[in-house]
Amino acid sequence: MSLKRNLLLAGVILAGSAGLAQADMSATTATDIEVRSGPGAEFPTVGVATRGSEATLDGCIEGSRWCRVDVNGMRGWVYAQYLSVEQNGASVVVQDHRDDLGVPTVTYEQTDPLKTGSVQAPQPGPNDQLLGSVDQNGNDVVAITPPEEIRTYIDDNPVDAVQLNGDVAVGAEVPQSVEVHRIPDYQYSYVEVNHQPVLVDPGTRRIVYVYR
Secondary structure: OOHHHHHOOOEEEEEOHHHHOOOOEEEEEOOOEEEEOOOOOOOOEEEEEOOOOEEEEEEEOOOOOEEEEEEOOEEEEEEHHHEEEEEOOEEEEOOOOHHHHOOOEEEEEEOOHHHHOOOOOOOOOOOOOEOEOOOOOOOOOOOOOOOHHHHHHHHHOOOOOEOOEOOOOOOOEOOOOOOOEEOOOOOOEEEEEOOEEEEEOOOOOEEEEEOO
């Protein structure tokens, strides 16, 4: 692992001792996920890894859901609950089996932004509407695969887009003030957030699918 590649992430990555003797792990993305340049929603998005993409898992930050991966030519950070690894012939979620899988521990140390030229993400104002954080209370949100006719219905029945601060990702909660729109004969509703159509569980208001 070269220092040059690490600096491209505007930080220095240090592998924990538990992972030094271990080879990189192979993982698969469980849904479409945003790959970020650092371990946090405030970091810029490098790109989107589509569902089922093969990834190389370097390791995860201890006590955090963020893991560093190489996927589809991108190097960055993703949520551990959206990565799966083969274990004894079965696919298991990295977040739920980190100890069993022996996932290496990595740390992230951000370098001085004045030296790297990086720009700090703007903070939302007190009156800005926010997407709720991804559910971390054990209520795992399972990403769905909607039928093609659902996208056709959404395209044929456009709604006004809403602008919200936050990460448009599976598991994020849509504020109560935002109207979600029913789809006939379908259990999920839809809304357009930041010009991206998303499917929402009307009961929990959690996003279950993001159309890219």
